[in-house]
Amino acid sequence: MPASPDLDALLACCQRREPAAQRALYARYAARMLGVARRYATCLAEAEDILQDAFVKVFAHLGDFRAEGSLEGWIRRIVVTTAINHWQSGKLRRRHQAAPEHLPEPAVAPAAPDRLNVAEVLALVEQLPDGCRLVLLLYAVDGYSHSEISELLGIQESTSKAQLSKARKQLQHLYQHQTTFLRL
Numbered sequence: 241m242p243a244s245p246d247l248d249a250l251l252a253c254c255q256r257r258e259p260a261a262q263r264a265l266y267a268r269y270a271a272r273m274l275g276v277a278r279r280y281a282t283c284l285a286e287a288e289d290i291l292q293d294a295f296v297k298v299f300a301h302l303g304d305f306r307a308e309g310s311l312e313g314w315i316r317r318i319v320v321t322t323a324i325n326h327w328q329s330g331k332l333r334r335r336h337q338a339a340p341e342h343l344p345e346p347a348v349a350p351a352a353p354d355r356l357n358v359a360e361v362l363a364l365v366e367q368l369p370d371g372c373r374l375v376l377l378l379y380a381v382d383g384y385s386h387s388e389i390s391e392l393l394g395i396q397e398s399t400s401k402a403q404l405s406k407a408r409k410q411l412q413h414l415y416q417h418q419t420t421f422l423r424l
């Protein structure tokens with residue numbers, strides 16, 4: 241449910257399609273939602289496109305928000321769904337759909353072999369094949385269940401579980417490869 245009377249008033253103004261209110265709502269959530277979109281995009285420009293498309297949907301369907309959860313959670317779900325739709329329509333497909341036979345050298349070297357910062361983890365995640373990367377992000381980062389992931393991606397629940405397992409193994413391999421590379 242909305243956190244404050246101010247947010248209730250802002251949502252009411254947005255539903256009346258008042259541009260100032262829409263700008264205020266966008267300003268309130270855009271930075272956090274850009275971070276969500278960026279995880280699913282291959283570059284910042286694509287994340288910005290996803291964010292823009294998502295907020296168009298937010299404003300078009302604001303009347304559907306039932307206030308049973310947080311507004312931020314509802315917007316986050318729209319951003320994730322929009323990112324998945326972009327990916328499925330081919331806008332975010334990487335050049336190589338299959339897992340690479342030879343893994344690229346790490347883009348970011350960690351300061352200490354046993355401790356990675358967020359940027360280093362994300363750099364490793366970005367090296368995963370799309371299917372593995374999407375399932376990993378949906379499950380481990382955004383908290384979707386395998387049944388929700390299967391519905392979002394149009395795959396079997398068992399495929400979602402297999403992709404998650406494959407993603408974990410590939411991340412472990414990438415991490416080991418990176419730390420071995422650093423010791424040389």
